[in-house]
Amino acid sequence: MTIHEVIRREIHKHLEQYGLFDGDIEVDLEKPRDRSHGDLSTNIAMVCAKRLSRKPRELAGELAAKLMFDRAVVASVEIAGPGFINFRIAREHQRNLLLELWHGEGAIEAIKTGGGKRINVEYISANPTGPLNVVSARAGAFGSTLVRLLDAVGYDAHGEYYVNDAGRQVKLLGASLRARTMEMLGQAAEFPEDGYKGRYITRMAEELLHLDSKAILEQANVFNDESFHRVTAPAGTADDWMQLPEEESVRRFSKYALMKILTWQRTTCRRFGLRFDTWYFESELHETKRVERALEQLRKNGHVYEQDEATWFRSTTFGDEKDRVIVRSDGIPTYFLADVAYHFHKFQRGFEHAIDFLGPDHHGHIARMEGAMKALGVPDGWLEVQILQQVNFVEDGRPMDMSKREGQFVSMDALCDDVGADVAKYIFLTRKPNSHLDFDLDMAREQSNENPVYYVKYAHARICSVLRKAAEAGISVEDVTEKGLNGLQEEPEWALVGELIRLPETIADAAVAREPHRLTAYAHEVASLYHYFYHHCTILGDDLIVTMARLQLCQATRAVLAHVLELLGVEAPEFMGEKE
């Protein structure tokens, strides 16, 4: 039984004397903002005051006097302010919680309520038509952290990348590359309208002209894992491809460009610390006839009709504002239908829940997709859509155009070059998903050395340094023990302990709310309390008992920081060089 439950139960017991029963009224316990108000606080007296026609503070005093606790768990009960009842957790109990945490028992186990349920988290879905941009960076930071959070609370989370390689854009990409290549050879080439004008295409063409057929084939060798079995190199050389009839020629160039860009995208993801369990290719949906089968299923369930030579999904049945075309009048299925097939396949693959991360420009898709899932018999609530607001990049005081087609966008790689992956991730992860973020690149560059992430990293490195120093002096502290923690006496020490034991609930809250930014806030708080402790308490002192106690506290703090940083996908360094 957690301390929250102990306190709640005791309060409920006494509330019954006032005719208020469990289920009738809820006892909220929260951590007071001001530490001097104790460790936990409830407003129950104020909530009940009116119903009982009593003065809140008087009722609080009366109730508080009746509460009986094991002094080894709840050390004190006080009333304060307009009628709060504040509780102080006994140090002995805090110590026990920290020991449990250290051993990976207790609350950190109790939050694993997922029951091994398989959850699919699709957090990047991109056209393979250019380098990944910073929109994917934010999604990547969020998604990868959410996957780790879900695992931490007992789910079997699965990170997925959806490659939109089937549409017209890939053809357009190939045509763009072909045109650039021909231009380079001085041949007349018409650059496609709406083609991709980015410089990366020109550079790709340049490189391509220097490759013989063997070198081209070898480029595909980087894709040796199962997810990428579909990505292969086209046979021949650029010269060969240009001799072919246009359609086939474009196809070769597309195949090549796709391979190159996926190589970049995957490299970028790795650099950013993103690991995907699956890269799912849209083209596979078409080849395996899943798109057709999804259509048949929808039709069978009576949600499809023909009009104006097109095929429509009656999404209005499910609350969408209008019906949607799923097969165009030219016979080509829409992107939406493929997406329906994709999500249906996710369901068929055995995921009990699916989370999609979408940009705000796609929020209109939610209703129709949810409708389609319902139409296919997928349970309500199976699909969860998280909207991640747009990031506006600002440089020289003005917002940057993010159009990929025009080739002017901030790439994820450029972001890593500028500020580093850890800094970028941390900045994204201090914001909640709904925030419309203005990312000032100039400031980020300047601050990259003066950033909150270093505050946390430094705390970790500092602990490692102290532990090294202790080892040099012949004091080695590997474990955290009951006896050791009993040597803690000072207020800064216990403030730190009090924060460390909040790790499990912080993880659970962040996972449930899908709000990874709670982790960065927590990490900052722990780091802050450690720095405070460090300055007020000499760790390596003359009193061996105190020294041992403080070293153990260091060990525990280091473990907590490392744990949180790992969840955030940020490196926890053992050394930190001098700044500048």
Place this chain on the structure above:
RNA sequence: GCGCCUGUAGCUCAGCUGGAUAGAGCACCGGACUUCUAAUCCGGCGGUCGCAGGUUCGAAUCCUGCCAGGCGCGCCA
């Protein structure tokens, strides 16, 4: 016009699901290294929480209406 999101310190953002004196980082000012790493610590400056009503013991937080900004409302993806 309709829908989604947002509006908190000079800037970028938190505010733990309605609590006590609204916080952090950056910027600015002033202190602390002969010491376990000063990428730190201590102090200061700075806010009609967009505006106006409402709900109640209590509102940055919930409701309504305005104002401002972002995004969306294709047989594009």
